[in-house]
Amino acid sequence: MTLGNAPSSGDEAEAHDAGVDAPVEPQAAEERYTNRELSWLSFNRRVLAESENERYPLLERLRFLSISGSNLDEFTTVRIAGLEGQVQRGIETTGIDGLSPRQQLDAIREQVLALEDRQQESLEVLRDLLASEGILIATVEQLDRKSQSWLKDYFTTDILPLITPQAIDPSHPFPFVASGGMGVLFRLKRGKRKGELVEMVLIPSGVPRFVRVPGELAIYVAIEQLVTQFADQLFPGFKILGDGVFRVLRDSDIEVEDEAEDLVRYFRTAIQRRRRGRAVMLELDDECDASAEALLREHFDVDAAMIVKTGGMLGLHDLSSICNEPRPDLKFTPFSPRYPERVLAHDGDCFSAIREKDIVIHHPYESFEVVVDFLHQAAVDPSVVSIKQTLYRAGDQSPVIAALVEAAQNGKAVTAVVELKARFDEERNLRWANELERAGVQVIYGFTEWKTHAKVSLVVRREEDGYRTYCHFGTGNYHPVNARIYTDLSYFTADAALGRDAAKMFNFITGYIEPDSLEKIAVSPIGMRQKLYDLIDVEISNAKAGRPSGIWVKMNSITNRELIDKLYEASQAGVEIRMVVRGICSLRPGIPGMSENISVKSIIGRFLEHGRLWAFANGKVLPSRQAKVYLTSADAMSRNLDRRVEVLVPVTNKTVHDQLLGQVMLANILDTEQSWSLDSSGQYQRMRKGEDGFNCHEYFMSNPSLSGRGSALQSHEVPRLTLSGARK
Known part of the structure; x- marks a missing residue:
């Protein structure tokens, strides 16, 4: 096969005349297409495979393992939850490959369990390799007395005041466990009294998952290990008959109702509802006490196929914190993005560089700072009269938001299209919208039924020959942290036709004015x-x-x-x-x-x-x-x-x-x-x-x-x- 050359219709005729049957195009859906969910699981297996890549430094391999864990959590809380919801509502709509929601769930669960097992195998391999490099992901029992003593003191001073044991009985209902929440269930007996008592301890969400023991070796112990190991301090006078660590994942998707009258108010309540969504997966330590397991199964009412028992670690996404250990020898060689030389050649003046010729920035190889500088210069330039900006994900400490606020305070006409439906960023985007409105920015929330996913900045500047429009079109979000990890493209142009088209796009979002004649885009x-x-x-x-x-x-x-x-x-x-x-x-x-x-x-x-x-x-x-x-x-x-x-x-x-x-x-x-x-x-x-x-x-x-x-x-x-x- 030669790139760019195609067989002519004459070639096909020759094959037919020679008696060679042309291949028959498959008609069955399962032969033509791959199921979306199964393809995604294949993608996450490729991510997990990077944790097994021996060419990578060890802490980078651990990071890939944590990413695969985080990916699988989101897949469970969104995609699996969605399919389960369809099954419960009796929806029989098939996927692209002809599988019903029930058939998809059956296929997915088998692969999810296999993926969970492979993740634990990868963790065990990495544990041994990291231990040989002086980084231990350990249990309390594996440590010497000095380390155990320090951990016991740490538990007493730093953890014990934060946790609240709660009895589970008719007068103490089962406490709420948020999605991603982890806890320990204890089965106890007090002295010679008859009967047993069940107590739950929820792991506080605000404390680090892993505790680092001081010393030359980097020793990390998971907080649930401390809770189970030092439970006698929690329950003095009780005999601990059994325990079990668990973790729950809930339906975390937010569906926007067409009749929602106020998107801001709707999302404020929807975010609260999401935290209390239906339980989708229950993860258990495989040494979980049988009585505790029975109680957890009954309360969470999770499909038995989505109860995962493991002899390894729950919540693998938290391993990312260990990757911050200061061991440059176990990480990729640091890379510093370049600042575009053509902008520097114009003394850092973004408008001058763009006016001379279009420019594309390739992140993360080239710095996202040029995007921030473009907006900051627009904010302080007396010649700039207006800025329009889409915001899908902007991060926690956003210099983009700061530039828009500064522009509004400097008297520019600033419009920000803030997308409230950006999954898992809804709360952050509500906060940014409030801050922008307080600064005088005109905030638009876009369409009820559609997400605004386009990444566009439009700056109008008064120049000697009239008004000129400068545009930034991106493939990625205005998120400085992601721009150091994601490969994306930022296209800057002063092309007048592109500027007119971008303005029409903004009018479509802000005023439902459908563009009738776009010139280029x-x-x-x-x-x-x-x-x-x-x-x-x-x-x-x-x-x-x-x-x-x-x-x-x-x-x-x-x-x-x-x-x-x-x-x-x-x-x-x-x-x-x-x-x-x-x-x-x-x-x-x-x-x-x-x-x-x-x-x-x-x-x-x-x-x-x-x-x-x-x-x-x-x-x-x-x-x-x-x-x-x-x-x-x-x-x-x-x-x-x-x-x-x-x-x-x-x-x-x-x-x-x-x-x-x-x-x-x-x-x-x-x-x-x-x-x-x-x-x-x-x-x-x-x-x-x-x-x-x-x-x-x-x-x-x-x-x-x-x-x-x-x-x-x-x-x-x-x-x-x-x-x-x-x-x-």
């Missing part, structure tokens, strides 16, 4: 789907006419049946499609008669791939300067195409076009060291490193971007990439 849920179809149709036409064709795409997930079918149609026409899909992929590549011209890979590594790009050959062999290149905030999911406000932005500036296609996209396609290849059965295989292995993260850490360098390229040429690899 496409916006979902209005026209993005059709725009993608039109672009794919051009490639289909070119392939059928014997002209070069091809599609390269990079995204996080693809689950939309109609778009998948459109790509299948392109493959059948002979269009070669290369896809880099980090997470969920319901498309099945490499199936004769349907998708034999589609290849899919997933990149999992030091950074979380998050940028989204489309490239269309446009009659030339990819990569070429004639190709049409788009960056977008949207994945290929129904929610992004039909239920979210998203943007698809064309990139025509030569330097930015070359960077996105010839650096970012091509490097992702060439990567072998962090890549997993998806086969036609829906299974992933790790790509082999080989003698000519290529690591796209290392390439980007070592080489500055094209558009961020400007004239600096004259003194230091960036190594160029070709489909055969990197060259000078």
Whole structure:
């Protein structure tokens, strides 16, 4: 198969005349698509596999283990909870592969249990390896007397005052346990009195999960270990007959009701309801006392298939705190993002640099500070008259929020579209909205039924030749912490047409004024789907006419049946499609008669791939300067195409076009060291490193971007990439 060349209709006719039967396109749903939930579990297995990657430093491997645990918690509280809700309501709507909610749950539970077992196996391996490096994740019994004595004193002074044992009997109802909450159930007997007593101790959510014992060795002990080990201080005069550690996960999704009259008030109450959602999973220590286990099973009323018993550790996401141990020898070599040299060449003036030429910033290799500086300069520049900004996730200590507040206080007209429906950030976004409103910012909450997921800043500046609009379009959120971990793209432009389109998008969100004639961008849920179809149709036409064709795409997930079918149609026409899909992929590549011209890979590594790009050959062999290149905030999911406000932005500036296609996209396609290849059965295989292995993260850490360098390229040429690899 040669990239960009498609078989002509004549080739097909020759095969037919020769008596060779053309492959039959599969029709059954399970043969055409992969279940969304099972594909996500496959993604989390790839994340977990990085904890087993012997090329990584040990604390980084532990971090991947904690990430896989956190991922699985969210999957349980949202996706499994949603399917269970459908089963309870008698909903029989099938998934993309034809499975009913009940069938999906049965398949999911089997894989979740296997994933939990593999996580515990990884923890045991890492425990031994970390111990050899002087970092112990230990039980109290494993420690010497001196350490045990210190822990006992710590328990008495720092933990005992914070916990409250509660009897469980007719006069003391079972206490509420929040989602993710952990506790210990004790079965006790007092002296010679008849009968037994059951007591519960909830682990306080505000205390560190792991206690570090002072000393040369880094010894970490989980707090539930201290509660069980020193329970005699909690229950003086009682004999402890048995105990059991447990953890509960609850339904944490928030469904917005169409008739909600006040989104702010609705979400304030919905957040409280979420904390008390239906229990979805109960995790138990496998040495849990039988009576305690029976009581927990009865109270939480969790489907028996979602009760997980483990001899390992509960709540693996908390291991992330141990990763902060100051051992640089057990972590990745520190990396400091570069500040774009072209902005520095303009003495740090973002507007001057953007006015000269469009620029794209590749995070985390290039600093998110340039985005913050763009907004801060807008806030203090007397020539700036207005700022419009979308906010989906902004983080806890947000310099973006601070810049918008400062701008409003300086008399600018500032509008902020704050998305209240950003899952698990609803409470934080309510807080930001209040702060912005107090500063005089016009806060808009967008649509009731749609999320505003587009990442756009629009700054209008009064200049000598009139008003000029500066725009920032991003693939990631305005979140400084995430920008150090997620690979994303920030596109700055002063293109007048893009500015007019962005203004229409904001008017659509703030005033429901649907844009009737966008000049360059496409916006979902209005026209993005059709725009993608039109672009794919051009490639289909070119392939059928014997002209070069091809599609390269990079995204996080693809689950939309109609778009998948459109790509299948392109493959059948002979269009070669290369896809880099980090997470969920319901498309099945490499199936004769349907998708034999589609290849899919997933990149999992030091950074979380998050940028989204489309490239269309446009009659030339990819990569070429004639190709049409788009960056977008949207994945290929129904929610992004039909239920979210998203943007698809064309990139025509030569330097930015070359960077996105010839650096970012091509490097992702060439990567072998962090890549997993998806086969036609829906299974992933790790790509082999080989003698000519290529690591796209290392390439980007070592080489500055094209558009961020400007004239600096004259003194230091960036190594160029070709489909055969990197060259000078």
